Amino acid sequence: MIVTKTKRGTNLEDVQEMNRSLVIRLMRRRSVCSRAELTQASGLNQSTITNIINELISWGIVVETGVIDGKKGRRSIGIKLNSESYKIIGIRLARKSITVALYDLEGIQYSKQHIPIDMADGSANAFNRMKELIRDMIRSNSVGNVVAMGVVTPGPLFRDEGRIGLMTNFPGWEKINIQEELMNEFALPVYIEHDAKAGALAHWWFGRSDQDQGVMIYVAAGQGVGAGIVVDGKVFRGSLGLAGEIGHMSIDYQGPPCECGNRGCLELYCSTSALLKTLNKEHASLKSVWKELEEDKNSETKEAVRQAAWFLGFGLVSIINTFNPDRIILGDELAEAGALLHDTVKAVINEHVLPDVSSKLTLELASDDTDTMLVGSAIVAIESILDQPSSYLNLQG
CATH class of the missing domain: 1.10.10.10 (Winged helix-like DNA-binding domain superfamily/Winged helix DNA-binding domain)
Incomplete structure (x- = not known):
């Protein structure tokens, strides 16, 4: 229903x-x-x-x-x-995959479907496949009412307009108003958010129950790089909703060109796409990289990961100096590099940030058994529902 x-x-x-x-x-x-x-x-x-x-x-x-x-x-x-009486569809759009899951009002997952997508197939075809997954998820729900959907996407995302400004390595999505089309297709409220911001919100939501104040930054370092900033429990978005687009922050004005039109963008140096390119493994899977790293068989792999981590840490220095967070969480695909990523980023921060600031900063790796940004897609919708409970939860009204 x-x-x-x-x-x-x-x-x-x-x-x-x-x-x-x-x-x-x-x-x-x-x-x-x-x-x-x-x-x-x-x-x-x-x-x-x-x-x-x-x-x-x-x-x-x-x-x-x-x-x-x-x-x-x-x-x-x-x-x-009685959270299971109301269900949320959470959708994560990534550059190489789409994941759709069913949640209740407490963010507990009931089912999930995941499919790969390819730029060669086009954004319109990928969007149709997303809608098929959503239909299947709604049909399979036997308990409770589906009351809303949440969608998270790579950025830059113009949230108020419901559209992606640019998805590097997958053109065409900027021509699709995801929010509007899903609302028309399924007659449901649809809430859209940048994936890193949703990941940050999810970490805050499931963090300490007594935590109401503080500044937390979730860094999504995957096929692109972005950050979600939460201040006192509220996502900081900026005037256009583009706050946290650190992947397109230039760290070298003479560096290689980026699809955004800038040069030397951070994600050209520390995304997993950049890592695979450095290793001449553009068509290989990241699993092979992490396996080599774990087995310590290839010093070239270890050095490439360390270099990506160094650039990420260097990019975070400006963010730390700007927002003075008390907690930073490193997530998405690059976080699978584990201690090497954490320790390298921490060393860069300690070297380039004032000691009084860095000593009070907690740096963590996100859990590798939870897709934080997928969970965040549901939390984005749940937060909106909890702001207006009578509009969504009063089924008799």
């Missing part, structure tokens, strides 16, 4: 909507809780919490779990989110 609704409201309704959103977000951080806990955590009065919970129960988004023991020994009725 597919459901879509529009938002309407007055000032009073806006306040009620913000309160609903607050309560759902608080419950997301707790597996089971009581109404009294929500009253204390939210700052709302008891009657308001009671009314909101009763409303959410009637919508099917909250269920009672039975009697639980409180902190002071008082017993109460436990409540929790």
Whole structure:
């Protein structure tokens, strides 16, 4: 079943909507809780919490779990989110693949399909294959209502217009308004985001439950290079939504030309595409590179990876000096280089960033068992739903 609704409201309704959103977000951080806990955590009065919970129960988004023991020994009725009642389609478009997955409102994945795509087949054909995957995913969903879709793409992405500005190594996508066409095709709200920004949001979402402040940067170093910047839980986008396009930041004004029209762009030196080119393995798989690195059989491979890591670290120096983050996460394909990537980037940062800044900066590798940007595609849609819960979750309204 597919459901879509529009938002309407007055000032009073806006306040009620913000309160609903607050309560759902608080419950997301707790597996089971009581109404009294929500009253204390939210700052709302008891009657308001009671009314909101009763409303959410009637919508099917909250269920009672039975009697639980409180902190002071008082017993109460436990409540929790019934997240699987509402489903999200998450879509990740990459230069060589498309992945579509089904999630619930807590970002838990239920199923996934992944296909390779090729520039030679054209963007229109690849887009049609994406739509086929989405149809299959919707048909296969047997529990809950599909209420929205989230799409993440390489950039530059003009988010407000729903279109890609440039996808290096795969022309044609800039002529397709992905957001508009998917909305028309499936009659669902569609939210589109730059892949690195979505990855950053996903890391923040599933990070420490008490983390509300700070600056975190997620670096997607794959076939291209981009960064997602989260400030106090909000994605920093800039005036056109292009903030974090570090892959097209020039580090050598006399360097090789880039498809964007610039010279010496960072991704020409430290993307996995650049790494394969350095090794004269443009048509080889990255798995063979990582295998050589792991087995330490080829010093040329190790040096090429170290060089890519050095350039990435050098590019991050400017970002660190600009945003003063407390945490940087290295993700996407290049992160599979593991300790060599981490240690090289860290050494460059320590050498070129003020000690007082670098000493307080945490540098991490993203988990290699989760496609953070795919998860982020769902989180982008979920965040929009949680901002307007009555527009998406009140199926009786």
